[in-house]
Amino acid sequence: MSEDRPFHTQKSYQPGLVFQPDVHRNIAAGINKLVAAIRPTLGPTPRTVAVTRLDDLRKTPEVLDSGGVIARKVIEMSQRDEDIGAMLARALICTQYERMGDGSATAAVLLGAIYRGGVHYLAAGGNAMRLRHFLERALAAALEGLDELTAPVSGKDKLARVAEAICHDPPLAKLLGEIFDIIGAYGQLDVRKDHSRVLRREYVEGMFWNSGLVSRDMIVNQKELQTVYEEPTIVIADFQINDPRHIMPMLELAVDHKVEKLLLIAGELSGDAVAGLMMANGKLKNFAVMAVRGPGMNPDDRQAAVEDLAVMTGGVPLLKVMGQNLKDIRREHFGGARRAWASTQSFGIIGGKGDPRQLRRHVSNLQAQYAREDDSERLDRIRARIGKLMGGSATLWIGGLSESEIEARKASAEATADAMRAAVRDGVLPGGGLSYLTARERLQPKMNGATDPDERAANRILYEALAEPARAIYENAGYEPGEVLGRIAQAGDGHGFDVLHGRLLDYTSLLDGASIQKMALKNAVLTAGLALTIDVLVHHRTPEIARDFG
Amino acid sequence: MESDGTYTLRLTSADDAPFAFAASPAFARDGLCYAACGSGLYRSADGGAAWDLLPTSPEPVTTAVALSPAFSDDRSLFAAVKGGVLRSADGGDTWFTAGFPAPPPVFSSLAVSPDFERDGFLLAGTLEDGVFSSSDRGRSWQPWNFGLFDLNVLCLALSPAWMEDETAFAGTETGLYRSTNGGRAWRHTGFPAELAPALCIACLVDERSRSARLLVGTESNGLMASCDQGETWERLAADNLSEAVNQLHVDANGGVTLYAMTSDAVMRSDDGGLSWSDLIRVEGVATAMLPLGDILLLGVQGKGLMRLPLE
Numbered sequence: 001m002s003e004d005r006p007f008h009t010q011k012s013y014q015p016g017l018v019f020q021p022d023v024h025r026n027i028a029a030g031i032n033k034l035v036a037a038i039r040p041t042l043g044p045t046p047r048t049v050a051v052t053r054l055d056d057l058r059k060t061p062e063v064l065d066s067g068g069v070i071a072r073k074v075i076e077m078s079q080r081d082e083d084i085g086a087m088l089a090r091a092l093i094c095t096q097y098e099r100m101g102d103g104s105a106t107a108a109v110l111l112g113a114i115y116r117g118g119v120h121y122l123a124a125g126g127n128a129m130r131l132r133h134f135l136e137r138a139l140a141a142a143l144e145g146l147d148e149l150t151a152p153v154s155g156k157d158k159l160a161r162v163a164e165a166i167c168h169d170p171p172l173a174k175l176l177g178e179i180f181d182i183i184g185a186y187g188q189l190d191v192r193k194d195h196s197r198v199l200r201r202e203y204v205e206g207m208f209w210n211s212g213l214v215s216r217d218m219i220v221n222q223k224e225l226q227t228v229y230e231e232p233t234i235v236i237a238d239f240q241i242n243d244p245r246h247i248m249p250m251l252e253l254a255v256d257h258k259v260e261k262l263l264l265i266a267g268e269l270s271g272d273a274v275a276g277l278m279m280a281n282g283k284l285k286n287f288a289v290m291a292v293r294g295p296g297m298n299p300d301d302r303q304a305a306v307e308d309l310a311v312m313t314g315g316v317p318l319l320k321v322m323g324q325n326l327k328d329i330r331r332e333h334f335g336g337a338r339r340a341w342a343s344t345q346s347f348g349i350i351g352g353k354g355d356p357r358q359l360r361r362h363v364s365n366l367q368a369q370y371a372r373e374d375d376s377e378r379l380d381r382i383r384a385r386i387g388k389l390m391g392g393s394a395t396l397w398i399g400g401l402s403e404s405e406i407e408a409r410k411a412s413a414e415a416t417a418d419a420m421r422a423a424v425r426d427g428v429l430p431g432g433g434l435s436y437l438t439a440r441e442r443l444q445p446k447m448n449g450a451t452d453p454d455e456r457a458a459n460r461i462l463y464e465a466l467a468e469p470a471r472a473i474y475e476n477a478g479y480e481p482g483e484v485l486g487r488i489a490q491a492g493d494g495h496g497f498d499v500l501h502g503r504l505l506d507y508t509s510l511l512d513g514a515s516i517q518k519m520a521l522k523n524a525v526l527t528a529g530l531a532l533t534i535d536v537l538v539h540h541r542t543p544e545i546a547r548d549f550g
Numbered sequence: 551m552e553s554d555g556t557y558t559l560r561l562t563s564a565d566d567a568p569f570a571f572a573a574s575p576a577f578a579r580d581g582l583c584y585a586a587c588g589s590g591l592y593r594s595a596d597g598g599a600a601w602d603l604l605p606t607s608p609e610p611v612t613t614a615v616a617l618s619p620a621f622s623d624d625r626s627l628f629a630a631v632k633g634g635v636l637r638s639a640d641g642g643d644t645w646f647t648a649g650f651p652a653p654p655p656v657f658s659s660l661a662v663s664p665d666f667e668r669d670g671f672l673l674a675g676t677l678e679d680g681v682f683s684s685s686d687r688g689r690s691w692q693p694w695n696f697g698l699f700d701l702n703v704l705c706l707a708l709s710p711a712w713m714e715d716e717t718a719f720a721g722t723e724t725g726l727y728r729s730t731n732g733g734r735a736w737r738h739t740g741f742p743a744e745l746a747p748a749l750c751i752a753c754l755v756d757e758r759s760r761s762a763r764l765l766v767g768t769e770s771n772g773l774m775a776s777c778d779q780g781e782t783w784e785r786l787a788a789d790n791l792s793e794a795v796n797q798l799h800v801d802a803n804g805g806v807t808l809y810a811m812t813s814d815a816v817m818r819s820d821d822g823g824l825s826w827s828d829l830i831r832v833e834g835v836a837t838a839m840l841p842l843g844d845i846l847l848l849g850v851q852g853k854g855l856m857r858l859p860l861e
Contacts, residue, residue, distance in 0.1 A: 182696055182734045182735040183696065230653040338678055338701075339651070339653075351701055356699045356700030356724040389699075390697050391680075391695045391696055391697065391698060392695065
């Protein structure tokens with residue numbers, strides 16, 4: 001989670017200690033304030049929140065409807081105790097937004113309800129540590145209930161419904177439904193700003209990297225500023241080639257094996273080495289060579305790219321760590337592809353000739369690595385690698401009437417895309433708070449059967465909190481929550497309420513990403529449990545100056 | 551014609567033999583059928599007794615042929631030659647070609663949408679370039695290989711319920727892939743990797759049990775069947791169908807009667823593939839077959855193109 005509190009204008013705080021009952025009361029006030037700011041954004045009819053601009057108060061305020069973005073803009077509360085509660089809630093909401101792209105308002109509403117219920121119980125003499133323990137046990141039961149309801153999702157129409165539940169933008173949702181039906185959970189999607197007024201998408205065959213030719217002189221097609229080779233032989237090396245004499249063994253081996261087109265992917269080439277290749281281009285009959293810089297901004301990325309390229313093309317890479325250089329090249333170092341193209345900015349490979357079985361194993365290993373990984377940056381990198389190996393990519397071009405509309409729609413598309421990946425990978429649940437309402441059935445017997453008062457209280461608190469997201473959605477759409485919940489109960493199992501059209505419907509027609517909802521619930525319970533155990537606050541003196549944390 | 555009613559057309563080269571056959575949906579009435587051979591595309595208008603070589607393209611080797619399901623009305627057919635797919639809208643008298651990216655693809659199979667009249671959709675499988683699709687009756691083609699890790703496509707099949715589920719299958723050197731979005735993206739099925747390659751596919755709906763089944767012919771493990779869109783597999787008729795199954799044909803009688811071609815026999819099953827019996831033993835290597843009511847079109851290496859009567 002990022003700790004981006006760009007400007008933190010501290011007041012003149014005095015050091016001090018705060019004890020109960022002020023701790024619970026004031027933390028609750030902080031949590032409630034932040035939750036109240038985000039609650040109106042929950043559901044398909046979100047209301048907006050205006051936020052003054054940090055850099056210039058005279059500018060028009062930002063009008064936001066995303067819980068995650070709003071939480072990031074809330075930097076501090078004026079009251080120090082409340083600030084602690086608000087920042088606990090902020091951390092939960094931002095984590096949810098950054099990891100999942102959706103579900104931040106749901107997490108906020110759940111946190112508010114659980115903490116409120118917990119504080120009431122503790123005020124009546126409950127034990128905070130035991131309550132936290134039983135809340136976590138109740139959470140496990142509720143998550144089991146959600147697991148039972150989880151279903152896989154596929155098909156562009158269903159995926160479009162999932163996207164619409166997240167972005168509330170039907171044309172964007174329709175395109176995202178189609179895109180994710182094609183690229184799946186791991187495919188490469190670039191969201192880019194467009195100069196037109198409409199949304200459009202483009203699919204590119206093969207894999208490409210943002211790393212280009214080492215010299216403009218290697219461009220053959222001057223009109224399109226690129227070079228295309230058919231049936232190229234491919235040599236992959238992860239080191240810098242400085243000595244032009246080192247390229248001779250490679251050229252000799254290529255000529256011996258009647259190679260007509262050679263693509264060299266290397267760390268970097270010196271001017272002399274490039275000149276050597278250009279000379280070969282001019283002198284050798286029926287032979288052409290081009291060289292591109294190996295992709296990757298850091299050693300880890302470069303190593304990963306070398307590994308992927310080797311699997312894709314079937315060539316054995318020449319590696320610096322093995323003490324190799326181009327003089328060591330042998331036939332098995334040659335990979336191949338049906339086509340390769342390169343410009344000064346990027347290069348691509350279509351129809352790599354690596355072993356398909358090995359490629360599938362490699363992708364499966366990366367997917368397993370993805371499932372184990374927690375770090376969001378590493379997750380993005382692994383996903384990008386899998387996406388490249390899938391054999392194509394999609395680009396979504398975002399147009400609009402104004403720059404601000406394009407910016408907002410692009411941000412929405414990116415957040416929705418993150419949530420869509422989770423939905424495709426982990427399945428979907430009934431949306432609109434209905435899955436939480438249904439999961440309450442798992443808690444009912446525990447609530448009635450528990451003999452321990454702390455356990456009974458924990459089950460009751462979570463049971464009641466699980467209705468809160470649905471209540472907030474109905475309230476935000478202008479309905480009386482109690483009345484709608486009554487209609488759903490009367491209609492029986494499998495029914496939900498469509499707030500857009502004011503009617504009951506089969507709940508499977510409202511879809512949300514399963515992992516988004518599960519993560520929102522899990523983190524809300526864990527955060528609330530932790531906050532409930534806080535008994536004393538310690539405040540330090542802080543300097544009376546504006547500090548830039550950026 | 552021989553005494554037993556067999557017609558044989560010796561092709562221009564002794565090594566030549568048909569790669570594929572296709573027949574008009576109204577074959578019983580018009581007797582029109584086509585054979586894709588190394589020496590070109592042949593047409594017969596008398597149920598396979600006499601064949602004419604059609605003027606298709608300078609590149610004669612024709613590896614696949616497919617007809618529109620509405621052939622009787624639109625007269626559309628498609629023939630795969632090296633580097634392109636030809637299309638004709640007059641039963642094969644005149645031909646048009648469509649461009650493909652270089653290097654020229656080698657086509658292994660063609661699949662025409664059952665709803666071709668409305669959607670104009672085709673898929674073409676290639677040996678190194680994966681799958682191409684066309685949505686404009688073969689005028690232009692796009693590669694659609696997202697998720698297809700193996701670009702050596704040996705066979706293609708469309709689901710019988712294509713109009714509802716847009717499901718297609720591609721058999722490759724290393725496994726079987728499924729697309730649920732009209733061939734735009736592919737996912738690997740549960741077909742066991744050790745049984746690959748998948749040489750031929752048949753999708754059928756058993757009208758008695760109302761269940762959809764997928765059959766795949768393998769190189770050394772006979773015939774495999776799946777009832778869940780390729781996720782789990784069981785081997786069929788292990789006793790009498792143990793060699794390479796190179797081609798499958800589903801008779802249009804409710805998915806009960808099936809034909810399978812091995813390298814030296816054509817076999818028939820009347821119980822949806824559970825048991826098989828020899829229909830014809832072949833002297834030589836069988837390359838293609840097409841049962842058409844009471845006759846069988848058969849390609850045999852070294853013999854050419856045969857038309858055999860079926861009892």
